[in-house]
Amino acid sequence: MGQYEEGHRRRTEIKESSHGATKQQVGLVIYQPVPHLFHRFFFIPLIWSFYLSFTDWDLIAPEYHFVGFENFMDALRSPSVHAAFWVTYKFMLVFIPIVTVMALTVAVLVNGLPRFKSLFLIGFFLPYLSSGVVSALIVKGLLSYNSPVNTFLRSLGITIDWLGTPMSALFVIGIILAWKFTGYYALILTAGLSSIDKEVYEAAAIDGVTDRQRFWRITLPLLYPSLYTTLILAFGVTFGIFTEVYQLTGGGPNFATNTWQMEIFNQAFKNLQAGYASAVALLASLATFISIYIVRKLLELWGKRYGWN
């Protein structure tokens, strides 16, 4: 009887599909753009980039030469590439703790609201939609020598060249990025918070758990899947920083904010060295892949402590 019902249901579903096509067939048709996009925007550019990295081509000249591993050797010796490698990790040290704490704070506060949660989340999400160019220019104005902020600081005897000092330039850009991504990550974390079973908190309350214990011992471990996602996304962001650096510091002072993307852009579009830029891009991909892999493993180890596999 059960088998008959199941078979009837599936037959009905098939008939319901338009023009007699099965769901599987409809799915396959919808899927068709995927291999197309995959090839056009990932596979072919990747192979092309490999090819380019062994040439001295600028993408324009009718003639070019194969240079073997010369581009890679030059890149490995280049001070600006060394800077790009280390600057990425410096940005991680600034950006990830700030954005995680801010997103977590926003998520916890918004989740505790009795009403208008969505409204607040949309509000915090808006910076993510804002133009990086515009926000960078606003920050540039706010931090200029004669801005009210700096005029006030000078009146207290404090003079800071925000974008002209390596450390402060890193902090300023890290904070802009944290401001931009906080709402986005808070959205993910809020979804995670709302999926935590309320009964766990009720049981903890009966056991007399304090607010601090509640956060550290219950909320944070149960939020692990969402935190894992936001942290991996945040690590990924640090390998793709461009607009803010391009607008505010141009990679300076002294390469202190020279990111992989800045380096690739400078070589490909300013020095017209597409072959060399491809080699740098492949090195950047390698650094990204290895770093994200290590981060993933570390996060998984952390998750295992709380029983997440």
Add this chain to the structure above:
Amino acid sequence: MKKNVALLLLVGMIVAVLSACSTGQGGKAEDSGEAEGGVTTIEFWAAPNPTQQAYWQEMAKAYEAENPNVKINVSAIKESPSSEASIQAAIAGRSAPTMSENINRGFAAQLAASKALVPLDTLPGFQDILSSRNMTETIEPWTFADGHQYVLPIYSNAMLFGWRIDILKDLGYEQPPQTYGEILELTKKLKAAHKDKYLWAKADLIDPTAWKRWFDFFMLYNAASGGNKFIEGDSFVGDEAAGVETLTFIDNLRKENGILAQNVTDPFETGTSVFTDLGPWTFTMWKEKFPEMKYNETFALTMPPVPDGKNPAESKTFADTKGIVIYADATEAQQKAAVDFLKWVYSKPENDLKWFEQTMLPPARDDLSTNEAFKAILDANPQLKPYAENVPNAIPPMDNAKYNELQTLIGQEALNKVVRGEISPADGWANMKKAIEDALK
């Protein structure tokens, strides 16, 4: 069923791969500009600002009215993220326009080295443009190392330095200083009277971005060296004595606390600094934003200062100049139509006058300060006169394909470090010279 699914997937993959591998030339044939029904279509990319775009649209319309067999599509160069990057991407993607403006000599050298540009001097009618526009002398320094002309300069700004003459008058000056020694003297007086003011407030002084050297180092270096070429072909020919003198001047200003190398909003207009590099485009902005900036009342203009003992009247400066190029991908019909269009535009001084009035950028002509056609605008805007007069004293940018890398090295190895007090002028020059010579190998 499984066979059908496999077939569907296979077909999808093949279509995806083939379409991704296509060069897109199928679409290009349609817009190739080849005469269709007797009409040649040319694509003109204008500078990414509304004024210049409007000017070229007006010219194109007027030309089309007289020449119905040519259609000119004018659009702005996209800045994603820079106009140079957009042009490079367009050439690589085989979607380059027929011609574009806003091309500096350095970028043109990069494109010419990659054979992406048509040598204009090889096109019939090009010499007619030079003679009818009266620009044979102005274009002379534009000749590239291979002897060809790849750019038709549209405008040439002899970059000048602006002085806050109102503040200088308060300090007892009737005229701006013209030599390094006089400027150092002024800096001392300025700091004594106003601790919070600086001679030169400019964050770009510590930024290695290549083009920024045109508006600091090259203005001063050209004045100190009498217009030395710096790079000739693939050789570094910089004048060491002049270069070290230039860097020493900047170092001395730093020592006197006369330089503020930080991001400052409108430092010259607000009086935070009394000295700045000025191009004529600034005056349009001032008219709207700072109407109190009046020529010879609040500000004065001079050629770059010279080292002590040199004649300020013989000072040279940097020519901020950009022009039009024709791309090698354009068909012969398009190239011919493009030259004919330029010949039409520059056969009448009124079109240059219109350009001058709308953009405030001095047309690159030999007769700018003498031709009656421009007298009215120069009389009405006396601040433009020194720009027009100094066109012959302005040196265009280097024509080396590696100009971006080379000019970045000037900042990285010498100027930026001297401004930060991290290196002596002589060591900065020596390091820069070595780095440039290595890059040129």
